[in-house]
Amino acid sequence: MRYDLLGPLRIRHAEQSFSLSAPKVETTLATLLIGDGRVITKEQLITELWGDRPPRRASAALHVYISQLRKFLAGAGDPHGQAIVTRPAGYELRRGDALWDVGEFKEAVRLGRELRAAGRHEEALASFEHALPMIRGPVLDGTAEGPVLGSFATWAEEERLECLELSVEARTALGRHREVIGLLSTLTAQYPLRESFYRQLMLVLYRSERQAEALQVYRCAQRVLRAELGLEPHRSLQRLHQAILTSDRLLDLPMAG
Structure with a gap:
């Protein structure tokens, strides 16, 4: 038996997949799953x-x-x-020996890190790509609104983005710069306030002999951050910009950036 919560909720058993059609029951199960063996109070469930x-009869409905x-x-x-x-x-919810995707995801990311x-970038990449x-x-198809489910959904999205960053870093360390340019261009457009994606895109463009485009990415990041937050790019992004301007040889090292 396996519980999958990182997306639409489903349960798999003996090569069959099961899903709930009743939203309230689905929310109840998801909240209990997030508890991961801890007691979820009736008040917490009612709030979710x-x-x-x-x-008025919330307790009876929950029952x-x-x-x-x-x-x-x-x-x-x-x-x-x-x-x-x-x-009382x-x-x-006791999972017993049932599998669940959250535990597997965490373990794959932990192993990748x-x-x-240890400098084993090929294996690290495989672990991140597995996760x-x-x-x-x-x-829950984006319908998670209560405090427990909402916090979990935020965590899952942040973990996904961080895993993407780690995957890109592993590819960069292996010298596979060009294959992530398209992905990073999309990510900077989707998440314009996340400076790490700008940093990664600038670095892979520079290492792909596209210095002018790397500098253009910095100007874009600077413009967006000023307009949206009234801030200058983080010092790490500024240092990378300066290094690209001067063609700093340190940027040619596999682990630079």
């Missing part, structure tokens, strides 16, 4: 389901959703109905 304006969820999980690989445990304060620190497809889209 209805915000600060719950219906119904938990009952429906137990039936769903029984049909999706939890035949003994032991995954959801009732506690709320509910706990470890390999990167990235696990994030299949916005959590």
Whole structure:
């Protein structure tokens, strides 16, 4: 049995995929999953389901959703109905030996960082590339609005972007500059306030003998940051700009930037 939460929620068991059609029940399951073995209080679940304006019979409705969820999980690989445990304060979801994508994603990124620190860039890249497809889209198709699910969705997006950065760094360390230019151009357009993507794009353009374009990327970053935030680029971006202007030989080293 496997839980997938990094995107539309689904459960897989014996080569079958199961999903919930009832949004409230889906939200309940997602919130319990994020608890990862911790008790989620009834108050937390009610807030996730209805915000600060719950219906008068919210507790009774929650009880119904938990009952429906137990039936769903029984049909999706939890035949003994032991995954959801009732506690005095709320509910706990016990995954047991079930797999879940969040744990696998974290482990793949952790391993990639470890390999990167050891200078094993090819293996690090493979680990990051293994992790990235696990994030299949916005959590719950972008409908996660409560504090627990909202925070988790923000975390997942930030982790995805950081994993992309690490993947690019690994390719750059391997001298594979040209193959990430298109990706970084798209990322700087999608995330215009994220300076790390500008930095990476400037470096790979320079190493691809496109110095003028690298300098143009800096001017674009400077213009955007001034207009949106009233700030100058971070010192690290300014230093890279200066190094490109002077064709600093340090930029030719595999790990520069």
